[in-house]
Amino acid sequence: MSVCRPARCLFLRTTCNALPKPTPPKRTFHSTAPRPARxxxxxxxxxxxxxxxxxxxxxxxxxxxxxxxxxxxxxKKYTPAQIAAIKAAEAVIDPRDLYTQGQERTDPWLLPYKDDLTRVDPVTDHAEKRSADDLASYMRGDRLYTPRKEFRKANEVERDEAIARIATENLSKLYPSGIPEGGMDKKQQAQFEEAIEAAMTQAALDPRVTYWSKDPKVSEVLADPRHSAFLPDLPRIENRMARMTRRLSTEEEEDPRQKRLLQYLDWDKTDLRNLRIKTLVTHGVTNQTRMGKIRSLYYLTIAGNGNGLLGVGEGKSVEPEEGRKQSVMAAIRNMRPIPRYENRTTFGDLERKVGATKVRLYSRPPGFGLRVQHLIFELARAAGLQDLSARTPRSRNKMNVIKATWEALCNQKLPDEVARARGKKMVDVRKVYYGGSVH
Structure with missing residues (x-):
């Protein structure tokens, strides 16, 4: 009988008794890693x-x-105590922190101009109040006091001269190389007449035509469109035509919900205009309350960019336009990517059930087209699908058909996911064996 086995068993027993018992694993009720594992x-x-x-x-x-x-x-400007306080503050602040942490503002409330605040802007800043000593030094000839800028309404002669001068300046911007000499054809003549008319109209609405001053800086301030908003004591034209011309032709009244949506998506208005938006379902609903029946309108809208993005949104309101805006914003916010095989059809056959409605989608070869009912046709066109067929064997409720189709398109099983789940490697046979020349 060998003595190795009893000795080994004896050693194992002693080591097992010496080690502490392992604590049973505790179940965690959150996804954060425990502190020792961090x-x-x-x-x-x-x-x-x-x-x-x-x-x-x-x-x-x-x-x-x-x-x-x-x-x-x-x-010269600060007292010794103030200078000492400034030096102490400068000693505390590290220039490296200013360089690494300091950055220019990019938020929507950014000022529309850059200013180091070292000069007084006659448009955005009020004139400084001078003391009696400054006035006395100005009277002595030191020229330290600047009198208040004065202006008055222009007479007819001054108005005509200002219109001619400003119209010439505007016309020189349209024709920087000068008016073309020689004969002009009919098209050039019409463009030249339109340019003269536009220059005269802008000159007639310019504040420098209505008011006159000896100081040229006052004229520059009057030509700035910001003066009436920032400095009310300067003159401003309050007729309807001038107010409408201040707004740019490309400027639109911005919807606050649209502004928040663009900030959320990090888009601009051009991306929003390129979307395909269509309201597919509209019907009235009634809510019975203690005050009676309250009718409102329900809207179901789809939105897509025609290149693999599709969203569905709902909205309900007493006001028709308000309910439709709600549905449009919800559809854009709910847009999700749609996987497309060869950017034209789905990855295999799909089936989805919502309520009593069942939708079956079938992928088709190139050139087959969209042979589906009109609701699925709009969804496929908004998502960028070109070859597809569909069946709705059971209930054909419009809302459920749209929601089932959207969920089926969003929840497709992709070949690489199937290969990853099976532990296989996916190879594009067409590219390897046929060079991608067949479908």
Missing amino acids: RRRPHYPSIKAEDLQLLNQAAETTFPKYDTSETSLAS
């Missing part, structure tokens, strides 16, 4: 010495220190 991250990013040197150079270039001339000017 990877500890450093509080501050690790920066190499060479990168830190480059960062210091960039920070010194962007935010240089004050020179002696600037400190001498500051000492």
Whole structure:
């Protein structure tokens, strides 16, 4: 009898008794990893010495220190206590933090102009109030006090001269190389007459025509379209025609819901205009309340870009236009990608059931077309499908047909997913053996 086996059993028994018993696994009720399993991250990013040197150079270039001339000017304006407070604040702020963390604003409330606030803008800023000492120095000839800019209404002669001058300036913008000399054909003559008429109309609506001043800076301020909104004491034209011409021809009244939707999707208005939007179901619904029957309208709308995106949205409101807008915004917000085989049909046959409605979709060869009922036809066209057939053997409720078709198109089983689930490798046989020359 060998002694190895009893010794081995003895050693195993002693080691098992010495080790602590394993704790049973605890069930976690959230997806966050337990604290021991988390990877500890450093509080501050690790920066190499060479990168830190480059960062210091960039920070010194962007935010240089004050020179002696600037400190001498500051000492004339601030008290010693204020200068000490400014130096203490500057010592606390690190230029590297300003360089790495400081950035220009990109939010919708960004100011429409850049200004370092070192000069007084006659359009956006009010004139500075001068003291009696400034007025006395101006009377002595020091020219430190700027009097208030004055203007008055122009007479007929000044108005005609201003119209001629401004019309010439506008016409020179349309013809920078000068008016073409020699004979012009009928088309060029018509364009030239339209340009003259547009220049005269713009000159007649210009504020510099209505008001006159000796100071040329006042004329520049009057030519700025922002002066009436930012500085009310300057003159403004309050007729209907001038108000309508201030708005650009491409500018539209913006819907706040559309603005939020564009920010959510990170799109612009051109992407929104290229969508194919159509309302397929419209009917009235009635809600019985203690105050009686309240009628409202229900809308079901689809939206797609014709290139693999499709969405369905619903809206209901007492006002027809409001309910339709709700359905359109919901359809655009609910757009989801539709997998397409060769960008023309589905990946195999699909079947979906919603309520009592069952929809069956069948993929078809190239050139087959869309041989489906009109609701599925609109959905397929909005999604960018070209070869498809469908059947609805059971109930044909419009709402359920649209929802079942949309869910069937969105939840297709792709070949690569099937191959991954089976642990296989997917190979495009047409590309390998036929060079992609057959369908």
